[in-house]
Amino acid sequence: MGDDIAVVGIDCLFPRAHGVDAYWELLLGSGDAIGEVPPDRWDPAAHPDVARGGFADGIDGFDHAFFAVPPREAAAMDPHQRLLLPSVWRAIEDSGTSPSALSGSDTGVFVGVMGGEWGRLTLSGQHRPTPQLGAGSSAGMIANRVSYHLDLHGPSLAVDTACSSSLVAVHLAVQALRTEECSTAVAAGVNLVLSPTLGLVYQQLGLAAPDGRCKPFAADADGIGRADGVGVVVLRRLRDALAEGSRVYAVIRGSAVNQDGRSNGVTAPSRWSQQKVLATAYQRAGVTPDRVRFVEAHGTGTVLGDAIECAALGAVHGVPRDEPCAIGSVKGNLGHTEGAAGIAGLIKTALALHHRVVPTSRHADRENPRLRLAERGLRLIKSPLRLPRGETVAGVSSFGMGGTNAHVVLASAPAPHRSGRVPSAAGVFTVTADSAEGLRRNLLAQAGAVAGRGRAVSALCWSSNRAKTGLPYRYATTARDAEELAGTLRRDAERPARDAVRPSAAPVVGFLFTGQGSTYPGMTAGLYRDLPAYRRHLDEADAALAPHTGRSLTELLLAGDERVTGARLAQPALFAVEYALSQTLTELGVRPAAVLGHSVGEYAAAVTAGALGLADAAALVA
Incomplete structure (x- = not known):
C-alpha cells in the first residue's frame, strides 16, 4: 500500500x-x-x-x-x-x-x-x-x-x-x-x-x-x-x-x-x-x-x-x-x-x-x-x-x-474506516461565489443537487465547508435534512441581494465571550465526542480547574448533570467551555483580531488575548 x-x-x-x-x-x-x-x-x-x-x-x-x-x-x-x-x-x-x-x-x-x-x-x-x-x-x-x-x-x-x-x-x-x-x-x-x-x-x-x-x-x-x-x-x-x-x-x-x-x-x-x-x-x-x-x-x-x-x-x-x-x-x-x-x-x-x-x-x-x-x-x-x-x-x-x-x-478502493461516530442531525451548509449573481446561481444549482436525498445532511455540510469555500460572496444556513435545505436554498436564491459588496480583504474576526446564564446540562458534549481538538482543550481546562473545584467538570458535562447550572459550578464550567472553544477555533485557523468578554467571559477573553495564563485564570474563576 x-x-x-x-x-x-x-x-x-x-x-x-x-x-x-x-x-x-x-x-x-x-x-x-x-x-x-x-x-x-x-x-x-x-x-x-x-x-x-x-x-x-x-x-x-x-x-x-x-x-x-x-x-x-x-x-x-x-x-x-x-x-x-x-x-x-x-x-x-x-x-x-x-x-x-x-x-x-x-x-x-x-x-x-x-x-x-x-x-x-x-x-x-x-x-x-x-x-x-x-x-x-x-x-x-x-x-x-x-x-x-x-x-x-x-x-x-x-x-x-x-x-x-x-x-x-x-x-x-x-x-x-x-x-x-x-x-x-x-x-x-x-x-x-x-x-x-x-x-x-x-x-x-x-x-x-x-x-x-x-x-x-x-x-x-x-x-x-x-x-x-x-x-x-x-x-x-x-x-x-x-x-x-x-x-x-x-x-x-x-x-x-x-x-x-x-x-x-x-x-x-x-x-x-x-x-x-x-x-x-x-x-x-x-x-x-x-x-x-x-x-x-x-x-x-x-x-x-x-x-x-x-x-x-x-x-x-x-x-x-x-x-x-x-x-x-x-x-x-x-x-x-x-x-x-x-x-x-x-x-x-x-x-x-x-x-x-x-x-x-x-x-x-x-x-x-x-x-x-x-x-x-x-x-x-x-x-x-x-x-x-x-x-x-x-x-x-x-x-x-x-x-x-x-x-x-x-x-x-479499500473499505473505508468506520469511526463509530453517529452523524449529526443538523449542520451548517455554506455556499460561496465570485459575484452576487454567481452566488444566486450557485444557490439554485445546489438546491437542485441536494433535492430528493431525503437524509441527514451532515456529510454535505462538512464537504461544503471543506471543499466549496473561500470565494468572497458567502452564504450559510442550517439544515436538518436535504428537503429542508433545498427549500431554503431556493427561497433565499429568490431574495434580492442587498449590500452585496465584494470584500477587499479577508474578514476581520472578533470573539465575544458571554457571561453566566448561558450554561445548560450537557453543553458541547457532542463536540467533545466528535472533535479531538476540542476534547484536548476542554480536558486541559478541566485539569487546571480540578484542584480548585474538587471534581471533573468534563464528567458532569458529558453526563448532562443538572448541577452544572448551579452557582458553584456554572462559572468554572462556562470558563472551561469558552476556553476550549476559542483554542479550538484558533487551532483551526480562525484567529481573532480582538476579544471581548462579559462577566466571567472576561477571564476566557483575557486568556485568549494572552493577558492571563490558564492556571492563573482557573484559580481566579474558581
Missing part, C-alpha cells in the same frame, strides 16, 4: 455528458454521443466526409472574471485552456479540498493534449499575431495556466504522445507522487475538434469511419470517429488519503509506458510492444494477469488496431483462468477523444470500480469473429458486469499513433 496511489477527485466534460454523473449515466445506458458537427466548428457541406463525430456543447464559454483573466486575453486563449481550468477546479473540490487550500503547495499538474489546432487557426496569415495569441496557443501553457491561476508550485507539464497523451500524463503523475516530488497531483487530458484537418488526415490514411463512429471489436468496425473530451483526476498517495479520511474512487497499483521503436511503420501499432507494456505494468503492480477482471482497452475500431490489440491482450491475459478477461472501450460511446482518450478510459474504470459494475461496451453485440476472443481467453462486455465483494483489479490501455503505449493497473 505504501506506493499505491488513490484517485480522490474526478471531473469531466464529454459529448452529451457534462459532469461525472452525466458521464456515468451515459455509460450505464450504453448511450451514443455521436452527432452532426456544430455549425460554429466548420461548414459540414464543405467537408461532408468528416461531418459527424462526438461534439461537446458550450466549448466557447468561460468565466474569465472568476479566474481573473482580462477579456482580451480570454478571447485569445486556446479553448483547451478555457475548458480545463474550471474542470480542474471542480475535480479538486470533488476530492474534498478547497482549491484555495492548495495555493502555494507542491501540487503537480500533468496534462495530455494532442496537436495544436488553435495555434494553426489563430496564428496563420489571416490573423495578426499578438502576445495574447502567442501565450494562448502554446500547448505547454495548458498545464501552466492551471498552475498559475491556482498558485500550484509542483511540476507542471503538457504531454503529447498522440492518442496516449493523457494516460502517459497519469503515469508521470503517479511517478511524481511516488518519488515525493509532489503530495497532490492533477492528471488530465483535453481534446477539442476545432477543424476538419485531422479527420481528413485519418481519411487519407484509411482510418476514418464514414459514419463518425468507433465500433470497438465489432464485425462492422471501419475506423475512427473524432470526439471532444475533458477529463481530470486528482491523485494522492493512498496512505495520505486514508489518513485524511478522503473518499477513494479507486487505487492505482502500477503503470508503465514504452515505445514501438522501429516497427512496421511509424503510425502502425506493434503487438509485441503492447504485450510488453501490459506485462511491465502488472509486474510493477504486483499483480498476475489472471487476477485482472476487466480491461478498458484502447479499442479504436480500426481493423488493424483491433486485431493487434486483441492478440496482445490474449497473449498476456489468456493464461489458464476460471473465466475470460472482459474487455470493452468507451470509444464506442464517445468516439476517439485522442489526447483525452486515456483519461476517458481511466475515469470510466475508476467509476466502475467505485460503483462495482462495469457498463456494457457499445457495439459489443456485433462481435468480430476474426478476433478469436474466446480462443484467446477474452470476452466483450455485452451486458453490465457486476463486480463481487472484495478487491477487483482492472487495466486501462492507451496507445499512441506514433508508438508510445501506456497501461495503468487499478484496483477497487
Whole structure:
C-alpha cells in the first residue's frame, strides 16, 4: 500500500455528458454521443466526409472574471485552456479540498493534449499575431495556466504522445507522487475538434469511419470517429488519503509506458510492444494477469488496431483462468477523444470500480469473429458486469499513433474506516461565489443537487465547508435534512441581494465571550465526542480547574448533570467551555483580531488575548 496511489477527485466534460454523473449515466445506458458537427466548428457541406463525430456543447464559454483573466486575453486563449481550468477546479473540490487550500503547495499538474489546432487557426496569415495569441496557443501553457491561476508550485507539464497523451500524463503523475516530488497531483487530458484537418488526415490514411463512429471489436468496425473530451483526476498517495479520511474512487497499483521503436511503420501499432507494456505494468503492480477482471482497452475500431490489440491482450491475459478477461472501450460511446482518450478510459474504470459494475461496451453485440476472443481467453462486455465483494483489479490501455503505449493497473478502493461516530442531525451548509449573481446561481444549482436525498445532511455540510469555500460572496444556513435545505436554498436564491459588496480583504474576526446564564446540562458534549481538538482543550481546562473545584467538570458535562447550572459550578464550567472553544477555533485557523468578554467571559477573553495564563485564570474563576 505504501506506493499505491488513490484517485480522490474526478471531473469531466464529454459529448452529451457534462459532469461525472452525466458521464456515468451515459455509460450505464450504453448511450451514443455521436452527432452532426456544430455549425460554429466548420461548414459540414464543405467537408461532408468528416461531418459527424462526438461534439461537446458550450466549448466557447468561460468565466474569465472568476479566474481573473482580462477579456482580451480570454478571447485569445486556446479553448483547451478555457475548458480545463474550471474542470480542474471542480475535480479538486470533488476530492474534498478547497482549491484555495492548495495555493502555494507542491501540487503537480500533468496534462495530455494532442496537436495544436488553435495555434494553426489563430496564428496563420489571416490573423495578426499578438502576445495574447502567442501565450494562448502554446500547448505547454495548458498545464501552466492551471498552475498559475491556482498558485500550484509542483511540476507542471503538457504531454503529447498522440492518442496516449493523457494516460502517459497519469503515469508521470503517479511517478511524481511516488518519488515525493509532489503530495497532490492533477492528471488530465483535453481534446477539442476545432477543424476538419485531422479527420481528413485519418481519411487519407484509411482510418476514418464514414459514419463518425468507433465500433470497438465489432464485425462492422471501419475506423475512427473524432470526439471532444475533458477529463481530470486528482491523485494522492493512498496512505495520505486514508489518513485524511478522503473518499477513494479507486487505487492505482502500477503503470508503465514504452515505445514501438522501429516497427512496421511509424503510425502502425506493434503487438509485441503492447504485450510488453501490459506485462511491465502488472509486474510493477504486483499483480498476475489472471487476477485482472476487466480491461478498458484502447479499442479504436480500426481493423488493424483491433486485431493487434486483441492478440496482445490474449497473449498476456489468456493464461489458464476460471473465466475470460472482459474487455470493452468507451470509444464506442464517445468516439476517439485522442489526447483525452486515456483519461476517458481511466475515469470510466475508476467509476466502475467505485460503483462495482462495469457498463456494457457499445457495439459489443456485433462481435468480430476474426478476433478469436474466446480462443484467446477474452470476452466483450455485452451486458453490465457486476463486480463481487472484495478487491477487483482492472487495466486501462492507451496507445499512441506514433508508438508510445501506456497501461495503468487499478484496483477497487479499500473499505473505508468506520469511526463509530453517529452523524449529526443538523449542520451548517455554506455556499460561496465570485459575484452576487454567481452566488444566486450557485444557490439554485445546489438546491437542485441536494433535492430528493431525503437524509441527514451532515456529510454535505462538512464537504461544503471543506471543499466549496473561500470565494468572497458567502452564504450559510442550517439544515436538518436535504428537503429542508433545498427549500431554503431556493427561497433565499429568490431574495434580492442587498449590500452585496465584494470584500477587499479577508474578514476581520472578533470573539465575544458571554457571561453566566448561558450554561445548560450537557453543553458541547457532542463536540467533545466528535472533535479531538476540542476534547484536548476542554480536558486541559478541566485539569487546571480540578484542584480548585474538587471534581471533573468534563464528567458532569458529558453526563448532562443538572448541577452544572448551579452557582458553584456554572462559572468554572462556562470558563472551561469558552476556553476550549476559542483554542479550538484558533487551532483551526480562525484567529481573532480582538476579544471581548462579559462577566466571567472576561477571564476566557483575557486568556485568549494572552493577558492571563490558564492556571492563573482557573484559580481566579474558581
